[in-house]
Amino acid sequence: MKTQSNHFVRQSERNIQDKGLSTAVKKATRKAFEGRLKAMGETSIEHGEQIRMQAAFVKRRVLADLPYFLELAEQRMIENGMRVLWARDGEEACQQVLEIASNHKVAQVVKSKSMLTEEIGLNESLEKSNISVVETDLGEYILQLNGEWPSHIVTPVLHKTKESIRDLFIDKTDMPFTNDSRQIAQHARKILRNAFLKADMGITGGNFVIAETGTLCLATNEGNGRMVTSLPRVHVALVGIEKVVATLKDFATLTQALSRSATGQKITVYTSMIHGPSRPDEADGPESVYVIFVDNGRSNIYASKYAEVLACIRCGACLNACPVYHQIGGHPYGWVYPGPIGSIITPLLNGLENASPLPYASSLCGACKTACPVDIDIPAMLVALRNDLIENGLSAGVMDFVMKTWMGMMTSKSLYSFSGKAASLIFNKLAIEKILPSPLNGWTKYRQFPEFAKKPFHAIWEERGKKQ
Amino acid sequence: MSSRQVILKTLREASFLSPDKNLLSEYRHVTPMPGATREAILVRFVQEAVALGVHIYRPDHPSEAIRIVLEIIGNEKKIMAWDFSHILLPGLSNELEKERIKVVEELDPSIEIGITGADVALASTGTIILFNGGGKLSRVSLLPQKHIAIFREDQILLDFETWVQGLAADKMDVFRKTNSITAISGPSRTADIAMEQIIGMHGPGELHVIIVQ
Numbered sequence: 266m267k268t269q270s271n272h273f274v275r276q277s278e279r280n281i282q283d284k285g286l287s288t289a290v291k292k293a294t295r296k297a298f299e300g301r302l303k304a305m306g307e308t309s310i311e312h313g314e315q316i317r318m319q320a321a322f323v324k325r326r327v328l329a330d331l332p333y334f335l336e337l338a339e340q341r342m343i344e345n346g347m348r349v350l351w352a353r354d355g356e357e358a359c360q361q362v363l364e365i366a367s368n369h370k371v372a373q374v375v376k377s378k379s380m381l382t383e384e385i386g387l388n389e390s391l392e393k394s395n396i397s398v399v400e401t402d403l404g405e406y407i408l409q410l411n412g413e414w415p416s417h418i419v420t421p422v423l424h425k426t427k428e429s430i431r432d433l434f435i436d437k438t439d440m441p442f443t444n445d446s447r448q449i450a451q452h453a454r455k456i457l458r459n460a461f462l463k464a465d466m467g468i469t470g471g472n473f474v475i476a477e478t479g480t481l482c483l484a485t486n487e488g489n490g491r492m493v494t495s496l497p498r499v500h501v502a503l504v505g506i507e508k509v510v511a512t513l514k515d516f517a518t519l520t521q522a523l524s525r526s527a528t529g530q531k532i533t534v535y536t537s538m539i540h541g542p543s544r545p546d547e548a549d550g551p552e553s554v555y556v557i558f559v560d561n562g563r564s565n566i567y568a569s570k571y572a573e574v575l576a577c578i579r580c581g582a583c584l585n586a587c588p589v590y591h592q593i594g595g596h597p598y599g600w601v602y603p604g605p606i607g608s609i610i611t612p613l614l615n616g617l618e619n620a621s622p623l624p625y626a627s628s629l630c631g632a633c634k635t636a637c638p639v640d641i642d643i644p645a646m647l648v649a650l651r652n653d654l655i656e657n658g659l660s661a662g663v664m665d666f667v668m669k670t671w672m673g674m675m676t677s678k679s680l681y682s683f684s685g686k687a688a689s690l691i692f693n694k695l696a697i698e699k700i701l702p703s704p705l706n707g708w709t710k711y712r713q714f715p716e717f718a719k720k721p722f723h724a725i726w727e728e729r730g731k732k733q
Numbered sequence: 734m735s736s737r738q739v740i741l742k743t744l745r746e747a748s749f750l751s752p753d754k755n756l757l758s759e760y761r762h763v764t765p766m767p768g769a770t771r772e773a774i775l776v777r778f779v780q781e782a783v784a785l786g787v788h789i790y791r792p793d794h795p796s797e798a799i800r801i802v803l804e805i806i807g808n809e810k811k812i813m814a815w816d817f818s819h820i821l822l823p824g825l826s827n828e829l830e831k832e833r834i835k836v837v838e839e840l841d842p843s844i845e846i847g848i849t850g851a852d853v854a855l856a857s858t859g860t861i862i863l864f865n866g867g868g869k870l871s872r873v874s875l876l877p878q879k880h881i882a883i884f885r886e887d888q889i890l891l892d893f894e895t896w897v898q899g900l901a902a903d904k905m906d907v908f909r910k911t912n913s914i915t916a917i918s919g920p921s922r923t924a925d926i927a928m929e930q931i932i933g934m935h936g937p938g939e940l941h942v943i944i945v946q
């Protein structure tokens with residue numbers, strides 16, 4: 266997908282005004298936020314923190330030896346009967362999928378939710394080659410019907426109201442009018458059940474790959490992940506190279522931390538552990554299973570000071586915790602991964618120049634780091650990215666002037682105290698009803714301008730010293 | 734150089750700082766239940782499963798278990814099931830035959846009932862674990878609207894971590910012999926329509942668990 270992150274500001278302004286959207290986003294993120302707190306703190310808050318640190322530790326331990334564990338995972342998966350391919354970028358990965366499809370004479374594909382395939386634009390590639398693709402996760406299916414991209418990593422249509430989803434099914438499929446969400450779901454179930462039974466190939470991502478056993482793991486709730494990996498003849502899984510974990514024991518911690526952080530569930534309804542094609546005594550399962558390890562910029566991140574971001578398990582907890590995301594939803598971030606984590610991944614994978622507003626899309630309050638089940642220091646990385654923007658001359662020039670002036674004032678006592686007095690006089694005159702006039706009104710568009718104190722603190726302090 | 738070599742080379746040339754080993758002095762279970770008795774484990778399983786919307790039955794006698802199964806089947810005459818050697822309820826296949834209920838394997842979307850055993854169950858999350866293969870078809874627990882799982886009380890373990898540690902002791906051979914293993918925790922669900930919990934999306938909308946002694 267092409268990034269549109271440089272339109273961040275105007276997209277955000279539009280979404281802030283959209284009442285339906287902002288209500289839906291706030292409601293959904295609030296619910297997920299509370300669910301996570303309850304599930305992670307099930308035993309006690311302290312224990313939840315210890316589990317978070319344990320998850321953070323095991324992810325970093327495997328990353329420290331990533332090439333070793335990738336090779337081990339490859340070897341074990343081959344022993345289990347899977348075929349393992351490596352793709353440097355999205356184009357190569359798409360090409361590999363197309364080749365597999367052509368070798369197996371595939372006409373119809375069903376997919377379970379995968380952010381990586383969104384990232385590399387796999388659906389477009391398949392459709393260009395006249396292979397039909399059906400997304401089978403309910404949320405992703407809704408997006409496919411509407412030609413949209415996900416606005417959240419875990420709950421991709423969280424920005425949509427029930428009514429707009431219903432109207433979409435009425436317009437794009439033959440659904441009769443209803444106000445009952447269950448009937449909408451039943452309608453989709455029927456259409457998609459048909460697609461599962463007809464498909465030649467199933468495509469999935471992978472939540473984890475366990476190196477010691479050569480296991481591909483998928484965590485889903487609807488059951489579509491199981492259908493996609495057991496009914497069609499061929500299964501292709503596209504997995505980011507950062508998804509490998511060392512042991513089953515680590516997987517036990519991570520998969521529970523994932524579901525608890527993502528949706529507040531203690532574990533997802535279906536946790537599938539896949540070991541390759543169906544065995545000779547099995548009637549279910551595909552004839553061929555392919556796993557494609559996709560790099561697409563990840564090894565470059567690994568070699569940078571941002572390597573820690575590869576610990577991300579894509580739970581979406583930082584989105585649910587973020588006060589900026591609450592206001593604007595996911596689409597203004599302009600690419601596949603929105604929210605705080607997206608503000609790091611998007612510029613790193615697409616180039617800073619293509620996502621320059623994103624590192625600033627944060628109040629640096631730190632809620633994202635606290636929510637992150639693997640304790641990624643998101644605020645620190647956002648600050649580092651801002652630094653990179655300035656060093657590369659990609660930051661707005663006016664800020665440079667402002668900052669230099671500010672520095673001059675802050676390092677001289679007399680200038681500081683003079684400018685304070687001047688600002689107090691000028692701004693108290695300028696601000697009418699707590700709103701500043703142009704060109705300063707950008708600041709007060711969504712905020713009130715506070716009145717300056719009658720006497721600055723340093724003056725009060727000096728007087729106090731004299732009295733004593 | 735192949736893509737594989739390029740990727741591995743880039744990774745090898747970089748250095749990722751190992752985390753401080755002292756940070757993880759002991760391995761913690763996500764929901765610890767130290768010293769839990771068999772009774773406590775059973776109670777916990779039932780609590781968690783019920784919270785997920787699972788129907789739980791604890792019959793005293795196999796004949797009662799069979800009666801429960803027949804009641805859930807209702808008027809259906811065609812069902813799916815695992816090979817009966819993997820379902821710990823002797824006499825079930827005879828009773829089904831007597832009632833003229835046919836057990837089929839085909840992918841027939843009209844089939845409403847699937848009967849399986851379970852290889853393991855986990856108390857802390859109300860989970861049942863099914864190893865697919867060798868007469869244990871995966872579709873039986875997936876395609877029908879109602880899934881009935883029958884297993885013994887002593888198959889319930891404390892949690893995911895306990896199960897995984899047992900596998901490691903077994904050298905994981907059984908684990909890797911099957912093409913797929915599924916841990917199931919409650920009926921299929923989705924919250925994609927305005928965060929409303931809807932039960933029965935693609936998988937079974939009803940999960941009936943019969944714990945026999």
